[in-house]
Amino acid sequence: MAIPSWAVEALMRGVGSVVDKVPPERIDQIKQRAGQWLDDFPQSAARGVDSVMRGARVGKEMIDRWARRHTALVTPVINASGSLLEPRIQGVPVGLGTVDVAAEALASPPLVTPIALDRLHRRLNRCAGNHDLAILVANSVDAACLAIGMTRGGKPLYMHRSQSLRLASGTPIPEAFVPQSAGADWRDHVNEVGSVDGITDADAASLPDQAVLLAVDNGGSDPIWFRSKTDHPSTRIVLMLACGGLLRPKPESDVDLREMFKPPLRSAAEFLSGEANQTIADLVIVSGDGLLGGPTCGLIIGRKELVESIGQSVIWRTVRASVATTAMMAHALETLSGGHASVHPILSMLHTGEENLRSRAERLATRVAGDESVRTCQVSSDPASLTTSGPWRIASRQLRLQHQTKSPDSWAQQLAEGVPAVLATVDGDVLVIDLRWVPPSDDGALAAAILGQAASESEEEDGKGASGDSNMES
DSSP, X not given: OOOOHHHHHHHHHHHHHHHHHSOHHHHHHHHHHHHHHHHHHHHHHHXXXXXXXXXXXXXXXXXXXXXHHHXXXXXXXXXXXXXXXXXXXXXXXXXXXXXHHHHHHHHXXXXXXXXXXXXXXXXXXHTTSOTTEEEEEESSHHXXXXXXXXXXXXXXXXXXXXXXXXXXXXXXXXHHHSXXXXXXXXXXXXXXXXXXXXXXXXXXXXXXXXOEXXXXXXXXXXXXXXXGGTTSSSEEEEEEOSOTXXXXXXXXXXXXXXXXXXXXXXXXXXXXXXXXXXXXXXXEEEESSGGGOOOXXXXXXXXXXXXXXXXXXXXXXXXXXOHHHHHHHHHHHHHHHHTOGGGOHHHHHHHOOHXXXXXXXXXXXXXXXTSTTEEEEEEEOOOEEEESSSSOEEOOOEEEEEESSSOHHHXXXXXXXXXXXXXXXXXXXXXXXXXXXXXXXXHHHHHHHHTTOOHHHHHHHHHHHHHTTTTOOO
């Protein structure tokens, strides 16, 4: 809008009256200073514009992060429960390289030609570490059990009563191999031997020839109930329900999980190679996630001729995993074979030293305890676990918290329902936050969630500080 002429004239008269009152020597100083202001103005203005743009960019990124969290189809989770295989989580963290494999396979549909599939399966089988062994990837552990049960050629299937457990899906193990809809013939059911109170040598005394013998390893004592019949002409199967990458620890001994987790599939190989040159098992079934760090799926590892016969069956076409899942599993196993802890989330968390955990716990405690909503905050050193029940334990650090107004149960529920969801445990009247299975980069978001703050406001600053400790070992 243009300034009216009368306003311009009044302004000029006002300026003129002011100038008339200024001494002549001051006029030159004012001109010189005005020239400096004009010279500096473009730079000052540019700096101001840059500052505004940077602030706007940071604000936009914060809003984007907040929006992604609160519109996510899959809720991000921070597992501070102290148990790696937490029932409320499906699977475990997967490495970025493995995720990239899935993204490539989904962005560019993978070939299913014989040459392409043969190349993929060759790389997968090399992960077994033995030319006589092969690996198949089913879409779940249930599917792997069904494939074996449906391709056993009418052989009767036997298992021990003390091992008649459930899979993670809730399916009873006998029904996973032989569905209840099968016929009434005795060969179409799982026959149980022994007693629920334990295994004795006599339990395998009366097994028929050409049977399928199933042992279930739940991480406890030796699961091989048919060891006295190792020379029996039968197909021997071991179903590993948890921690398929670890040997079972000896009773009443401190176990270094980092040493036991080399190489991958070690416990599966132990069952397959046997002792004193005798074969203990012909096939091993294990979940692809857990310590193996792959996607949720079921692996069948075993004698090459048996594995190939399952892979060529009609039932396998309906239970096999997708090419993308198979490729992800192969990449995860190859990463394990190379021992690259820095790029494998599970290895990285297993390798985190106690000093690292202690430092992180103290830093978080200092931040959390300073908030007026927290009544007490203490650091404890109880061991974490791989499963909610089982023998595997590893050193850890925890925050034990009490809220000014909330009960620990309501606080834990609120954290589990947030975004990101924080899984914690309750011990009496305190909330327990365990750091063993929390990546250092999540420390900032964890503290913000505990204090009821927006994680996006603090994750950038705290994430950078915590990430420097991620590779520290004791």
